[in-house]
Amino acid sequence: MTHLPEMRLLPLHAxxxxxxxxxxxxxxVSLVAYQPEAFxxxxxxxxxxxxxxxxxxxxxxxxxxxxxxLISAFNFVINDVLDGGVNASRSIxxxxxxxxxxxxxxxxxxxxxxxxxxxxxxxxxxxxxxxx
Amino acid sequence: MELSVYPNQQxxxxxxxxxxxxxxxxxxxxxxxxMSKRVFIAGGAGFSGDRFDAAVPLVTHLANCDGxxxxxxxxxxERTIALAQAAKTMDPQAGYSPYLEAYLRPVIEQIEKHxxxxxxxxxxxxxxxxxxxxxxLADEFGLPPFKIAVLSGDDLSAYLDEQTLLGxxxxxxxxxxxxxxxxxxxxxxxDAVAKALAMxxxxxxxxxxxxxxLVLGPLLHEFGWADNDWDKLAAGTICGxxxxxxxxxxxxxxxxxxxxDVPALAEVGxxxxxxxxxxxxxxxxxxxxxxxxxxxxxxxxxxxxxHDPNNYIVPDVCVDVSGLYLTEDGVNRILVKGxxxxxxxxxxxxxxxxxxxxxxxxxxxxxxxxxxxRAKLAADIVLERMKKSGFNGEIRxxxxxxxxxxxxxxxxxxxxxxxxxxxxxxxxLSLISAEHETAQRLCDELQHLYCSGPAAGxxxxxxxxxxxxxxxxxxxxxxxxxxxxxxxxxx
Numbered sequence: 138m139t140h141l142p143e144m145r146l147l148p149l150h151a152x153x154x155x156x157x158x159x160x161x162x163x164x165x166v167s168l169v170a171y172q173p174e175a176f177x178x179x180x181x182x183x184x185x186x187x188x189x190x191x192x193x194x195x196x197x198x199x200x201x202x203x204x205x206x207l208i209s210a211f212n213f214v215i216n217d218v219l220d221g222g223v224n225a226s227r228s229i230x231x232x233x234x235x236x237x238x239x240x241x242x243x244x245x246x247x248x249x250x251x252x253x254x255x256x257x258x259x260x261x262x263x264x265x266x267x268x269x
Numbered sequence: 270m271e272l273s274v275y276p277n278q279q280x281x282x283x284x285x286x287x288x289x290x291x292x293x294x295x296x297x298x299x300x301x302x303x304m305s306k307r308v309f310i311a312g313g314a315g316f317s318g319d320r321f322d323a324a325v326p327l328v329t330h331l332a333n334c335d336g337x338x339x340x341x342x343x344x345x346x347e348r349t350i351a352l353a354q355a356a357k358t359m360d361p362q363a364g365y366s367p368y369l370e371a372y373l374r375p376v377i378e379q380i381e382k383h384x385x386x387x388x389x390x391x392x393x394x395x396x397x398x399x400x401x402x403x404x405x406l407a408d409e410f411g412l413p414p415f416k417i418a419v420l421s422g423d424d425l426s427a428y429l430d431e432q433t434l435l436g437x438x439x440x441x442x443x444x445x446x447x448x449x450x451x452x453x454x455x456x457x458x459x460d461a462v463a464k465a466l467a468m469x470x471x472x473x474x475x476x477x478x479x480x481x482x483l484v485l486g487p488l489l490h491e492f493g494w495a496d497n498d499w500d501k502l503a504a505g506t507i508c509g510x511x512x513x514x515x516x517x518x519x520x521x522x523x524x525x526x527x528x529x530d531v532p533a534l535a536e537v538g539x540x541x542x543x544x545x546x547x548x549x550x551x552x553x554x555x556x557x558x559x560x561x562x563x564x565x566x567x568x569x570x571x572x573x574x575x576h577d578p579n580n581y582i583v584p585d586v587c588v589d590v591s592g593l594y595l596t597e598d599g600v601n602r603i604l605v606k607g608x609x610x611x612x613x614x615x616x617x618x619x620x621x622x623x624x625x626x627x628x629x630x631x632x633x634x635x636x637x638x639x640x641x642x643r644a645k646l647a648a649d650i651v652l653e654r655m656k657k658s659g660f661n662g663e664i665r666x667x668x669x670x671x672x673x674x675x676x677x678x679x680x681x682x683x684x685x686x687x688x689x690x691x692x693x694x695x696x697x698l699s700l701i702s703a704e705h706e707t708a709q710r711l712c713d714e715l716q717h718l719y720c721s722g723p724a725a726g727x728x729x730x731x732x733x734x735x736x737x738x739x740x741x742x743x744x745x746x747x748x749x750x751x752x753x754x755x756x757x758x759x760x
Contacts, residue, residue: 154529154565156522158574161441161741167572169565195677203578207594207607208568214576220665220677222441224348224625224739227665227699230674239675258527 142249151259157237171254315515330555342389351452351622353393364395392474418465422753423477425453439740448623455619458584462486481509502586503610504548518570520560533559625736629708631715669695
């Protein structure tokens with residue numbers, strides 16, 4: 138019998154974490170699976186093109202994804218997204234340090250619940266962010 | 270059999286350098302000791318405003334480590350050196366970290382007592398003055414003067430003319446020609462830091478090096494790795510990369526309550542690396558400190574400010590972390606292995622800073638019924654008046670609480686009805702202009718709304734700050750290397 142995993146519409150925040158770094162006008166956002174089992178799922182679904190769309194309103198001109206299967210992580214390099222970079226930006230957040238949470242919050246997709254780490258509030262089927 | 274240098278694995282094999290002497294002759298023991306030599310490096314600060322007391326537990330920890338001990342302080346951001354350069358122009362005794370004393374005062378006695386070497390870029394644009402300051406501090410504590418090496422060669426304005434610097438093609442594509450040069454510094458590597466340590470000093474002060482060079486330098490000095498032993502140079506670089514941001518590898522900048530919990534962040538322990546001659550290393554932190562060291566914290570920091578993981582370029586080597594893997598080596602201990610390196614680049618990167626005009630930022634709050642509409646009206650009024658005054662540039666409008674950092678100040682399309690109409694919002698307007706007057710006008714216009722704007726605007730704050738524009742250029746290393754020099758201050 139084929140095992141069909143239970144799916145729920147959730148943000149990537151349910152199964153991954155990450156951090157944004159800056160160099161010039163380029164931001165890199167890492168995406169790290171809480172569980173190695175989530176790596177193939179993320180690899181199939183979180184493409185550079187889809188990530189680019191999440192950052193176009195900030196001026197992103199292109200995204201390159203690098204895969205690091207040994208540490209269950211990806212590195213998204215997002216070009217031209219920092220309003221000229223830390224010394225030119227008029228943003229409150231000139232480094233773009235908050236930008237990792239665009240990927241974690243706004244990439245919403247059907248996620249197999251078995252990829253959610255133990256102890257996560259997302260495991261509770263009634264868990265719901267206000268307005269989500 | 271591979272002789273492990275890591276305690277837990279030693280327990281498994283039952284073999285340590287100490288108990289081997291019953292079996293093996295002294296020559297072999299020396300060899301094994303040298304093989305199992307570990308260098309301990311602690312990261313005491315990750316940026317110029319990092320915690321001043323963070324190094325205290327590190328120094329206590331290092332005092333109990335059996336091997337060479339180093340404490341690094343990384344406090345020099347890209348533009349900090351340009352600001353320091355400006356400070357030095359005003360006062361020849363200034364131009365180094367204003368926090369030098371704040372960082373060193375709590376640990377100066379212990380570093381002297383336990384022979385812990387300091388490697389830091391606190392020197393910024395004036396490492397010589399910084400060195401003198403340290404020895405004044407030592408004198409105040411009744412300590413003998415430290416022997417301090419000062420590394421120079423990063424300041425390009427000392428040996429390249431302004432036209433060469435401003436005329437070079439920039440990596441970002443922007444043009445610098447015709448602008449007022451503030452600073453130009455090339456990133457030196459770990460080899461230069463090792464050269465300074467070779468002078469048998471207690472402290473090394475550098476200006477601009479790569480942050481990771483503060484760690485690679487001591488490792489090159491202690492292990493004598495060949496300058497083409499690429500895998501080891503790469504491992505030392507990544508070790509530095511993991512330490513350079515202080516507690517960002519030990520659970521800070523990581524906590525997401527309920528999802529990624531971190532214990533006792535108020536007392537977060539800063540990182541310590543235990544490095545073996547093979548280049549493998551463990552990242553850990555002192556006992557009885559907060560934070561945590563896990564594969565997750567190390568992974569986040571590994572990729573921080575990294576672009577291509579297969580080709581992370583520093584002056585000493587091109588690093589490939591695609592084969593890097595992490596294993597737990599006890600509680601709050603992560604063993605890092607599998608780092609590869611390729612030959613170093615022929616060119617070195619430099620940051621050129623020029624005058625960048627002025628940035629204006631002004632804010633005003635609106636809250637309660639219909640606050641979003643009132644906040645938007647306030648912004649519209651200022652934008653209209655700026656336009657009428659002849660300003661044609663771009664003004665960024667954020668409404669904090671509605672759309673700001675994640676939205677580029679733009680209202681997300683289709684989200685109008687999802688924002689609370691009675692929220693607590695703060696209008697923020699900002700621009701960058703070559704003219705101080707224009708920047709000040711934006712602030713004034715928002716302030717005018719106290720009496721001349723929508724209902725109930727409050728909490729006006731503003732600032733106009735001089736800006737530094739920067740760009741990166743590449744220079745052949747042959748142009749730089751003859752200028753790298755070490756000066757020793759002893760007393």
